[in-house]
Amino acid sequence: MSGQPIFNRLALIGAGLIGSSIARAARAQNATRSIVVTARSAATRRRVAELGFADQVVETNAAAAEGADLVIVCIPVGACGAVAEEIRAHLAPGAIVSDVGSVKGAVLRDMSPHIPAGVHFVPAHPVAGTENSGPDAGFAELFVNRWCILTPPPDASADAVERLKAFWQLLGANVETMSAEHHDLVLGITSHLPHLIAYTIVGTADELSQVTRSEVLQFSAGGFRDFTRIAASDPTMWRDVFLANKDAVLEMLGRFNEDLSMLTRAIRRGDGDALFKQFTRTRAIRRGIVDIGQDSPSPDFGRPHPGLPHAPLPRPYAVDD
Ligand code: NAP
Numbered sequence: 366m367s368g369q370p371i372f373n374r375l376a377l378i379g380a381g382l383i384g385s386s387i388a389r390a391a392r393a394q395n396a397t398r399s400i401v402v403t404a405r406s407a408a409t410r411r412r413v414a415e416l417g418f419a420d421q422v423v424e425t426n427a428a429a430a431e432g433a434d435l436v437i438v439c440i441p442v443g444a445c446g447a448v449a450e451e452i453r454a455h456l457a458p459g460a461i462v463s464d465v466g467s468v469k470g471a472v473l474r475d476m477s478p479h480i481p482a483g484v485h486f487v488p489a490h491p492v493a494g495t496e497n498s499g500p501d502a503g504f505a506e507l508f509v510n511r512w513c514i515l516t517p518p519p520d521a522s523a524d525a526v527e528r529l530k531a532f533w534q535l536l537g538a539n540v541e542t543m544s545a546e547h548h549d550l551v552l553g554i555t556s557h558l559p560h561l562i563a564y565t566i567v568g569t570a571d572e573l574s575q576v577t578r579s580e581v582l583q584f585s586a587g588g589f590r591d592f593t594r595i596a597a598s599d600p601t602m603w604r605d606v607f608l609a610n611k612d613a614v615l616e617m618l619g620r621f622n623e624d625l626s627m628l629t630r631a632i633r634r635g636d637g638d639a640l641f642k643q644f645t646r647t648r649a650i651r652r653g654i655v656d657i658g659q660d661s662p663s664p665d666f667g668r669p670h671p672g673l674p675h676a677p678l679p680r681p682y683a684v685d686d
Pocket of ligand 1: 379380381382383384404405406407409410439440441442444448465466467468490491492493494495496497498499500599602606
């Protein structure tokens with residue numbers, strides 16, 4: 366528990382992985398005096414009440430926004446505009462409205478027109494997550510030592526930006542500020558394109574399943590398994606990300622295809638030097654990520670293997686007797 370709360374009443378609209386993690390972290394850090402949560406479905410609202418990480422669970426977005434000095438919209442980006450329209454008449458003067466969407470340009474475009482004068486809009490993206498969804502998936506430590514990117518519009522109140530920054534820092538995040546456009550370009554390559562590649566490769570392997578069904582799963586530790594984790598991410602969220610960040614993703618996909626063609630050519634021509642040069646460069650990038658504390662240096666991403674059963678050697682390597 367830290368000192369004085371930064372906000373009085375935090376309203377979270379959406380209580381999935383991100384919304385429920387914010388609630389848990391805000392409570393653990395005493396970041397707000399009270400937390401009110403709503404979600405689209407009665408089932409999720411019921412579950413939030415059972416889990417007990419909110420002081421109040423309400424039925425509508427409007428009821429959540431009433432009297433809150435910080436409103437964070439934690440739903441798929443494609444739905445943010447409609448929710449902003451729904452809550453506009455219920456926002457308290459001086460309140461800060463924010464979001465957590467993985468795309469910022471589209472959120473700024475869709476939500477801004479509904480933010481009344483005297484209310485501050487400061488979009489945000491905590492660059493932290495897992496492949497799990499829903500209120501059970503959240504945890505208070507999700508944002509610790511992860512980045513949260515704020516993309517305030519040029520005329521945003523500096524005081525509102527500072528208060529939101531202090532909130533995220535209290536939840537454990539490092540905070541960076543940039544334009545929505547720049548955010549979408551950077552995340553296009555660091556997050557959106559990797560997800561697209563994972564969705565593709567897992568889909569391709571599935572289509573080959575006639576030949577490989579058991580082997581794909583059996584030998585998945587050879588790299589495929591890490592793609593399957595990313596490819597298990599929420600389909601609604603990621604559909605919205607690609608629709609909302611179309612231009613940046615297409616730009617990055619163009620560059621990726623050029624580089625893939627270069628490697629394809631190197632393999633076809635037996636150009637080992639070109640392959641070695643590229644792989645040496647990328648290995649250094651991995652080391653850089655570990656050096657700045659954004660991943661574990663442990664082999665296998667630090668996964669524990671306590672109860673791993675001893676499986677017999679797979680057929681191609683087993684000695685037939
Ligand atoms: P999630 O676990 O699937 O939860 C989504 C929440 O949004 C649920 O409470 C859901 O309500 C609600 N919702 C879904 N569609 C809605 C709609 N059309 N209108 C109103 N509410 C709706 O998702 P999440 O992972 O927390 O993601 C939420 C946001 O965070 C997304 O914008 C995503 O881009 C961003 N984000 C995600 C990650 C990540 O790794 N997952 C990381 C950073 C940012 P019901 O349960 O009642 O359906």
